[in-house]
Amino acid sequence: MDFSLDEEQVMFQSMFRDFAQEEIAPLAPETDENERVPDGLLEAAAEQELLGAPLPEEYDGAELDWVSTSLLMEELGKACLSTATVVAIHSGLAAQTILEAGSDDQRKAYLPDMAAGELIGAFALTEPEAGSDPSAIQATAARDGDEYVLNGIKTWVANASIAAAFIIFAQAPGGITAFVVPSAAPGLEVGYRELTMGLRGVAIHALHLKDCRVPASNQLGDEGQGLSIAGRALDRYRLLLAAAALGAAEAALQEGKQFASERKQFGAPIATKQAIGNYFADSVVEIETLRHLVHHTAWKLDQGTAEPWELAAAKLHAGRVARAVANRMVQVHGGYGFSNEYPISRIYRDVRALEIMGGTSQMQQVVLAQSLFGGL
Numbered sequence: 244m245d246f247s248l249d250e251e252q253v254m255f256q257s258m259f260r261d262f263a264q265e266e267i268a269p270l271a272p273e274t275d276e277n278e279r280v281p282d283g284l285l286e287a288a289a290e291q292e293l294l295g296a297p298l299p300e301e302y303d304g305a306e307l308d309w310v311s312t313s314l315l316m317e318e319l320g321k322a323c324l325s326t327a328t329v330v331a332i333h334s335g336l337a338a339q340t341i342l343e344a345g346s347d348d349q350r351k352a353y354l355p356d357m358a359a360g361e362l363i364g365a366f367a368l369t370e371p372e373a374g375s376d377p378s379a380i381q382a383t384a385a386r387d388g389d390e391y392v393l394n395g396i397k398t399w400v401a402n403a404s405i406a407a408a409f410i411i412f413a414q415a416p417g418g419i420t421a422f423v424v425p426s427a428a429p430g431l432e433v434g435y436r437e438l439t440m441g442l443r444g445v446a447i448h449a450l451h452l453k454d455c456r457v458p459a460s461n462q463l464g465d466e467g468q469g470l471s472i473a474g475r476a477l478d479r480y481r482l483l484l485a486a487a488a489l490g491a492a493e494a495a496l497q498e499g500k501q502f503a504s505e506r507k508q509f510g511a512p513i514a515t516k517q518a519i520g521n522y523f524a525d526s527v528v529e530i531e532t533l534r535h536l537v538h539h540t541a542w543k544l545d546q547g548t549a550e551p552w553e554l555a556a557a558k559l560h561a562g563r564v565a566r567a568v569a570n571r572m573v574q575v576h577g578g579y580g581f582s583n584e585y586p587i588s589r590i591y592r593d594v595r596a597l598e599i600m601g602g603t604s605q606m607q608q609v610v611l612a613q614s615l616f617g618g619l
């Protein structure tokens with residue numbers, strides 16, 4: 244059993260770390276404050292081939308394995324969880340859906356531009372009455388000759404205002420179906436923006452479909468395959484979020500470590516107080532456990548043997564670890580942890596989303612329990 248990264252993975256890791264720490268981390272406060280990823284950042288990421296990381300070279304992707312892609316997400320999550328989320332939705336949800344469910348023509352039409360960052364993707368599944376239960380979606384796709392006519396409202400669509408292509412799920416005559424819809428399609432309107440507790444750099448909007456016409460050739464897979472297409476995409480997205488959560492937990496630990504080393508009370512750095520040390524000890528154990536889980540799950544995905552419950556387990560654990568570590572590190576900061584002056588308060592707000600997006604923690608538990616008792 245060899246737990247080490249190979250030479251190429253080590254090289255990628257160092258490249259991702261350098262880029263994330265030099266280009267992304269310094270902009271994280273601005274991304275949060277201005278509620279958008281700063282101009283030029285995604286273009287710079289695309290130049291480093293980070294926006295098409297897991298896409299095949301055939302579509303101008305970097306064709307990274309899932310272990311390397313996880314290393315990328317960890318470094319992005321460490322630098323700025325908003326930016327990591329934008330990238331995960333774009334390349335992990337939207338592009339991967341086209342890769343897996345799209346025809347050769349659809350792949351050629353979208354993926355090279357997505358890898359180049361010239362076309363940002365979004366994924367529109369959630370609706371006002373359909374969150375954890377996507378089978379309840381009410382958006383419709385009626386067939387009209389060579390076109391489909393889409394109607395309905397999508398909510399919580401991350402990347403909506405920067406996306407040029409949306410993966411949209413709607414009820415077609417044959418059941419829930421996936422479509423790739425350009426932002427310029429007539430009848431597609433980006434609606435109100437969610438004002439969020441954290442991940443403020445992610446543009447999350449409602450999407451209105453009012454007699455939105457798309458050619459039938461924009462359908463992904465067959466009618467009725469939408470939920471299985473979404474399920475497979477969300478499985479992989481869970482690994483990416485788990486890796487980003489690992490990075491965010493590490494960033495929180497680093498912030499706490501620096502503060503605890505510098506802040507003096509009772510005549511000594513608070514790091515010397517045993518109660519504070521315990522916070523760090525518990526956090527390190529959780530982070531290292533999560534690291535192994537993320538790497539092992541990514542490795543299993545590379546082997547083609549990762550089961551959905553394993554991806555659910557990684558995401559469930561990751562959300563808990565990131566929240567627990569960020570929460571302890573806010574406490575380490577005392578009153579300063581509650582101040583927006585310190586990065587830990589942003590990290591704390593950001594990581595809270597990890598237990599909701601990509602399927603809530605409870606839904607990961609449902610997947611896990613069903614894998615044990617599904618036959619009953």
Ligand SMILES: Cc1cc2nc3c(=O)[nH]c(=O)nc-3n(C[C@H](O)[C@H](O)[C@H](O)COP(=O)(O)OP(=O)(O)OC[C@H]3O[C@@H](n4cnc5c(N)ncnc54)[C@H](O)[C@@H]3O)c2cc1C
Nearest residue numbers: 366367368369374375399400401596599600601602603605
């Ligand atoms: C930051 C962020 C980004 C997002 N980005 C996107 C995106 O790009 N595209 C997209 O389509 N959606 C996106 N979402 C939406 C996200 O997928 C949903 O919020 C999530 O699936 C939960 O749905 P809901 O909010 O409707 O909650 P609900 O489904 O209403 O759940 C409410 C509560 O009930 C619990 N619950 C529900 N059913 C069960 C059950 N059977 N057993 C136990 N507990 C249950 C849930 O766990 C939760 O605690 C995003 C959400 C966030 C916060």
